[in-house]
Amino acid sequence: MTVHDPADLLEPDLPCNLFVELVTDYLDGALPVGQRALVDAHLAICTGCATVLEQWRTVIALAGRLGEDDIDRVDPVVRRALVDAFSRLHREM
């Protein structure tokens, strides 16, 4: 005999195809409390969606590393010119 927890019948499980649209909202803490609880409950039992969440986090972490790119660093000549312009203007004032 199967005993059903009444909560199982009342709480519909979040479908995975809805979760994948909510990952960014979930990570931003932008979901309403009720929806967030549904997502948390779903993640606890769904390895596929837990994988998606993990991959989203990896994408964010990897994107963060692009900020360390050399091309992002200011050209020393330009930097020097800017700092000179800053100092010059302040001497004039």
Add this chain to the structure above:
Amino acid sequence: MGANYDDDGVLVPALCLGDAAAFEWMVDRYHGSLRRLALNYVATGAIADEVVQETWLALIQGIDRFERRSTLKTWLYRVLMNKARTRGVREQRTRPFSSLDGDDLTLSGFDPDRFRPADDPEWPGHWAAPPTPWQEQPDRRLDAIDTLDRVREAVADLPPNQRQVLALRDIDGWTSEEVCNVLGLSQTNQRVLLHRARAKVRLALDPALGGAP
């Protein structure tokens, strides 16, 4: 050592007093990100460089009159956006922020066939073909150079509006409030653009990291 320039209450007075270290701190921190943002609007790297330099000059000349109705960072990026947009229009290369980008992917980048149909008797909308975890690929390091190259290419291939949001949120680590403020987006729009952008980067990485087709 140095002063806490993250605090506008420290940074703004230091700049007004001509503290070159404060200005250098700002240049080192924001120059690359400003340039990246400018490139979404103008045709060449050379024009982007000019726009960023004009922005710095605007800061140098305007700091005494800065009224702190926003953070200095927000003000700086707004100045850049205005200058870049103006230049973009002049160069006939402007790409309106809200323009459709011809996306035909689902929002999250998953093929609808990977989920069970809506009329599935047991688990409608649940995974039929769940994703393969990346971290279980022992021969592939997530932080390998070629992985980062793939991320870089995927970001470069994004439509400008998505790239801009992802760059500020995930590359520069801004909050959603800051991004909405500077780009003039609603929270919802900002998150939709960000979600699509991340979905595409994920999709670009998936085959190389052993994801299921």
